[in-house]
Amino acid sequence: MNQTIYRVLHIYESDYGCEEHAEPTAEVVLEAADGSRKTISYSDAALYTLDIFEGDSVTYTDGTLQKVISEQDS
Numbered sequence: 001m002n003q004t005i006y007r008v009l010h011i012y013e014s015d016y017g018c019e020e021h022a023e024p025t026a027e028v029v030l031e032a033a034d035g036s037r038k039t040i041s042y043s044d045a046a047l048y049t050l051d052i053f054e055g056d057s058v059t060y061t062d063g064t065l066q067k068v069i070s071e072q073d074s
Contacts, residue, residue, distance in 0.1 A: 003059045005068055006030035009037070011054055013044060030060060040065075 012027040024044040031037045042065060050067055052058060057068040 003061060004032050005057050005059055006032055006038075008052060008054050008056045008058060011047065011052075028065070030058070 007030070008028060009031050010027075010029040012029075014025055014027070025041045026044045026047060027039055028042050028047070029037060029039050038060075040060065046065070047053075050065060052065060052067050057070070059066045059068060
């Protein structure tokens with residue numbers, strides 16, 4: 001199965017106001033190689049756990065982000 005690889009263009013952390021018990025999320029803007037973009041809402045804690053930041057390459061399948069590790073990062 002061929003997965004689309006996206007580049008993380010922007011991560012916008014939400015303003016945390018009156019939603020005290022809600023899990024903090026961030027809006028993540030992804031861009032595919034063909035220039036198409038999508039914006040997803042994703043757990044802020046999961047982004048840190050997965051070590052995903054702006055400029056990173058990721059896949060997004062079934063609602064799950066996965067960082068793409070290149071040979072030079074290994």
